[in-house]
Amino acid sequence: MKMIKDYEMVIGLEVHVELKTKTKIFCNCKTDFGAAPNTQCCPVCMGMPGTLPVLNKKVVEYAVKAGLATNCQIASFSKQDRKNYFYPDLPKAYQISQYDLPLCEHGWLDIESDEGTKRVGITRIHIEEDAGKLVHDDELGTLIDCNRCGVPLIEIVSEPDLRSAEDAVAYLKKLRAIILYTGISDCKMNEGSLRCDVNLSVRKKGTDKFGTRTEMKNLNSFAFIAKAIEYEYKRQVDAIEAGEEVIQETRRYDPTSGKTYQMRSKENANDYRYFPDPDLPGIVLSNDRINEIKSSIPSLPDERKYQYVSEYGLSPYDAEIIVSELFIASFFEEAAKHTGHRKILANLLISELPRLVSQDSECVPADPALFAEVAEMLGEGDINSSTAKKVLKEVISSNADPRKYVTENGLMQINDDDILKKAASDAISENPKMVSDYIAGKSAAFKSLMGQCMQKTGGKGNPVKLTAFLEKELSDIRRE
Amino acid sequence: MNDILKLSVCRLSELLGKKEISSSEITAAYLERINKTDGKVGAFLSINKDNAEKAAADSDKRRADGKPLSALDGIPCAVKDNICTKGVTTTCASVMLKNFVPPYNATVVDKLENSGIFSLGKLNLDEFAMGSTTENSAFKITHNPRDLSRIPGGSSGGSAAAVAALETPFALGSDTGGSIRQPAAFCGVVGMKPTYGTVSRYGLVAFASSLDQIGPLTSDVKDNALVLQAIAGHDPKDATSSKKACSDFTSMLEEGAAKLRIGVPTEFFGDGISEEVKSGVLGAAEIYRRAGAELVEVSMPSLKYALPAYYVISSAEASSNLARFDGVRYGYRTSKQTDDIDSLYLNSRSEGFGKEVKRRIMLGTFALSSGYYDAYYKKALKVRTVILEEFRKIFEKCDVIIAPVAPSVAYKIGEKTENPLEMYMGDIYTVPVNIAGIPAISLPCGKTKSGLPIGMQLIGNHFSEALLYRAAYAFERESGISGRTFATV
Structure with missing residues (x-):
């Protein structure tokens, strides 16, 4: 070799x-x-x-x-x-x-x-x-x-x-x-x-x-x-x-x-x-x-890829995946009309593709507008990404209205600072081992603490805010 | 002899129109004639009595109803056996296709049928149209009706012999390098090789696709024009068929020879031509001159290259065209036990093809082989361009060219069979026309001391058939010579 x-x-x-x-x-x-x-x-x-x-x-x-x-x-x-x-x-x-x-x-x-x-x-x-x-x-x-x-x-x-x-x-x-x-x-x-x-x-x-x-x-x-x-x-x-x-x-x-x-x-x-x-x-x-004959050729993969990268901010790699099949690109473009969060839309679509399409597929079996709605909610912070996955499943299997589904099932993301702050400090006070591990330099301990926070918010806590609160409290502890 | 047999297609058409004769009577007369004489002549490979009689009766019914399909409705004919006829064996005079029954008609056969013309039977030829004597037929020898000890020429020997023996009012042949014109000359009848693309090749079993052209053989010039009119025209099934609208081939017929510029190409009267043929054709030129035509000396310096170029191109195309006869799907298959596909091919083709066909397949395969392509095939294509250019220049100086069809008149059966090269040399005057894709008509212009027909050809520029018919018709009238001039069996 x-x-x-x-x-x-x-x-x-x-x-x-x-x-x-x-x-x-x-x-x-x-x-x-x-x-x-x-x-x-x-x-x-x-x-x-x-x-x-x-x-x-x-x-x-x-x-x-x-x-x-x-x-x-x-x-x-x-x-x-x-x-x-x-x-x-x-x-x-x-x-x-x-x-x-x-x-x-x-x-x-x-x-x-x-x-x-x-x-x-x-x-x-x-x-x-x-x-x-x-x-x-x-x-x-x-x-x-x-x-x-x-x-x-x-x-x-x-x-x-x-x-x-x-x-x-x-x-x-x-x-x-x-x-x-x-x-x-x-x-x-x-x-x-x-x-x-x-x-x-x-x-x-x-x-x-x-x-x-x-x-x-x-x-x-x-x-x-x-x-x-x-x-x-x-x-x-x-x-x-x-x-x-x-x-x-x-x-x-x-x-x-x-x-x-x-x-x-x-x-x-x-x-x-x-x-x-x-x-x-x-x-x-x-x-x-x-x-x-030239004028009868539709917009080709590279042309669309260029558009996705320059206008929607997609990475060339992600854009390449989406343009690999005309029906995926068409689905993406249709969905993109319904949300400004195109990068998030692309990420959601690419992560869902293995479940959505097989080798013989000729279409994406989902409503592009509903799909876009999930991206929109995720982008606006209405739901977090794990909820987004859950909602997409419903959109795909039963054409559920994402917003309605989220409201009815109480899945809206918790953005309230007081609740999140409390979840963070509770997680810290209840798990001294994780805290000491974190201070000792084990970064995995941070993830465990985040998990605790999520548990306390029923999986609905805004992860960005939670991270910020956790980091703040932990740095305070370290300073002590 | 029955008087019907002496009537031209043109005359038969008039009589049918006036209801003074019926198609059934004509058909009966010809079937009787075939029955009586073809044992000696051997022009037919198969006779289609029942179909012909039925077609004649149908035609008579149409005439009685006042709904003839065309002026020629009810005229029988005979077809060279390399032209596909639906439901009727089409053998190409080869063991390979001995039992081949096409499920389709050649376009020419469809066209004839659409005019109410039907076939009495299929005519003998050199196997796959390769040969100059019809001796290469796998099935029988055809004898020249003017002298039964002689060959009728080839490859459309059956077609020319059948017309000369009054066994059919007209026949269809095919001409790749002279195969209509040379037998017409040897048998003393009129044969036309039209401009490439004038007549559809669909259903003509291909010998050399870029050279093959179907044409009529008749007793006189006017008949020939009438028949060509019936079979010519664009065919969407043949990508090489011309989209140009067909002219009326009889439109100039009566215009005579006056003011025609007739080219006499020096090289066509050089070494190797028999004195009798030479003086016969030059005599014909003199008749034209006396009739008011102008004789112009012209030259084709590359004539000597035409023959080798022709044999390279035609054999190359043939080697590819005949590759499909492999014993797999139709046609002859060896009865030998074979374990592998290669020996199935080898044995079927060795047993199914005759000597001359094999010779040309080998010649053509060689010419196309890697390492030899440039030296043979490519060079032959260059000669083709040169010949075309020389004809173009000649036609700036004259309207038609007068030339011999073959260096000699009909020779004895078996005389040249052992010498293929000498046989090939006999095509020297006819092949340039195919190479250039231009039309030429072969017609009798005199006879030898022993009474054998001498033929001449009139060669014209692309799509000048009407002019050729005019020139030929003028000669026929001035000289009094036609296909009916010579004694027959």
């Missing part, structure tokens, strides 16, 4: 995103996920002889949206190419993709990393068609489901700018957020509408030259991606330290063992024999058209 610190990993990601167009890229078949096998295909997407592809214009529009949202240059002329290889899930024995003239190039996005904000380059975004699915059945053998054949994809290739598993996951989360905001894909990793291949190499820190890279496939969750990166990093460093060579190859990650295994080496790699698809004319985009 001493050795591993001398190395750094260099990661580039290839992300495939299924576009949620109503119809496929080259025919009119539907793209709905989960339909019965071979019910969403036709002679065109099944590659029957004589059939021809006609490009779905929505696919270009969506890909350009993705490009504009990630600061790419959009090509005024681009073309489609055939990538030739034999596989039973590929009916034409070639995939229509883009080779040397992709739709979008030279983009970037920013991620929050340990070293602050980091810019990650995006090499290119191109459009292509998805392949079908092979289903292995014990009795029937291998079956082909062509529903996915011709579902439109974009492939987003990053520069090798990522240096850790955290970087990679942060990049993916950011990319996912941006794509979700543009509305061009569901980005559901469990349904395969967002898929990621990891290119990873290692090199000695301080060197510029890239090491030999491997490509890892079959990574279908953020957690697996992080684990696979850590494993592969160590595997490559171990190999180099043992005097072995890292072989350029494609590796498959096995989530069960947490290891990666060789799929095929470079020697066995396909020569894809790319050439321009003669069935498809070039894609020409005017500046007007590009601007038209």
Whole structure:
């Protein structure tokens, strides 16, 4: 492990995103996920002889949206190419993709990393068609489901700018957020509408030259991606330290063992024999058209993040969490209309998120106005933070009116100085051990005394004031 | 011989309109003719008797009701077997697709049906349209109806032979490097390769997508224009089909040859051309001159590069287009026990494809392979640009080009089968047209001493079909030569 610190990993990601167009890229078949096998295909997407592809214009529009949202240059002329290889899930024995003239190039996005904000380059975004699915059945053998054949994809290739598993996951989360905001894909990793291949190499820190890279496939969750990166990093460093060579190859990650295994080496790699698809004319985009698409893109995560930080005073870290999903950001913004205590609102929201939303969530299941009311009360000192949590639970479970609930249950914060002063001096006089511990320098004793104060005020005492009274009395005792 | 068979499409259409003949009578006459002569000619791979008779009866009913679909409603035809016909086997003359029944029509077939035109059957070709003699068919040899010991040309040999043998009023063929024009020349009929994008390729089993174009083969020029009119036009299912509105192909037909500037390209009359073909075509040029046309000498210095460029581009595209025939979803699958997918591919493709198809797949795969792409495919694309530019310059000097279709007339069956390179050389005059995507019409312009047809082609600029028909029609009238000039079986 001493050795591993001398190395750094260099990661580039290839992300495939299924576009949620109503119809496929080259025919009119539907793209709905989960339909019965071979019910969403036709002679065109099944590659029957004589059939021809006609490009779905929505696919270009969506890909350009993705490009504009990630600061790419959009090509005024681009073309489609055939990538030739034999596989039973590929009916034409070639995939229509883009080779040397992709739709979008030279983009970037920013991620929050340990070293602050980091810019990650995006090499290119191109459009292509998805392949079908092979289903292995014990009795029937291998079956082909062509529903996915011709579902439109974009492939987003990053520069090798990522240096850790955290970087990679942060990049993916950011990319996912941006794509979700543009509305061009569901980005559901469990349904395969967002898929990621990891290119990873290692090199000695301080060197510029890239090491030999491997490509890892079959990574279908953020957690697996992080684990696979850590494993592969160590595997490559171990190999180099043992005097072995890292072989350029494609590796498959096995989530069960947490290891990666060789799929095929470079020697066995396909020569894809790319050439321009003669069935498809070039894609020409005017500046007007590009601007038209640009104007249809909603406010993106970074723009909102900037607003939250500069106008609402949120920390960049908190803002990043809120903008990670459009529905969370929308909820936050709606709630923020109802209170001036936006920072408190953000804190409450972020601390409640794990309970409120799961991976498949598409909304925050709470009334934003009521949620904001809790933040407002907390901010105004009407309740303290432990009460706030209690009230939020009620807001979420039964849409309770927070103010009414607090009044009815007598949960209003006690701000009366006399009551609080008494609670503080009672706590001190009743707990001489805690006091002596505190004076002896044990800071934990202060917390215990605060606990006593809270108990005496039924958990409703204003913690700021209580702290002040406690500190005052204790310093008086010390002076004596 | 039944008189119906001698009537042009144009004449049949008139008689149908006047109700002096019925579609059922026409259809019966042709089915009888096929029955009588096709045993010797071998143009048809399948005959669609029941469907044709039913379609004829339906047409007669429409005519009786006064609701014909078009002027051509009720005219039968025959279709090259690489054009998909719904519910009817479409084999491409390959073992690979021996039992393939498409669940869809090619757009041209839909268009014909929408005009009330129907198919008598499917016509023989070189396997997947690769060849110049129709000898590469996996199923049968087609004989030239003008001399049964000779090849009909190819790859649309069945189409040309069927028209020449009076087995169909017209036929559809496809032309990737001369496959309509050369058999038309060898069989003494009229064949048009339209501008790329004029006729939809949807449903034409692709050989080389950037070169393929469907076109008509007929007994005379006017028929050809009428049929092209019926099948041309933009198709939303083919992204390469032109959105330009189709002109009326017969609009200039009667305008004659006077004032036409006819280009005579030097390189097309150089080494390798037979004397009889050369003098036949130059004789035709002389007829034009006498009819008031102006002959202009033009030059295409890059002609010699057109052939290698064509074989690289067409084979490259073919290697990709034919990759889908892998024995997995449809078509031929090996009966050998296979344990892995690679041997399923290997055996199915080895057994399902013929020699010439395999040769081109290997040639094309090689040309696209990493390390060779620039030297072959990319260079071929550069030649393509040069050829286009040379044609552009030529058409500044003339309206149409007159040229031979092939260096020789129809040769003996089996004469060149062992020498593929020599066979490829025969495409020298036809491939530049496909490379440039321009139209050309092939029509008979004379005969050899032994009575074999000599063909010539008229080449025009993009979308100049109407002009080509005018020039061809003028020649037909001046010379008195048409598809009906030559003896047939």
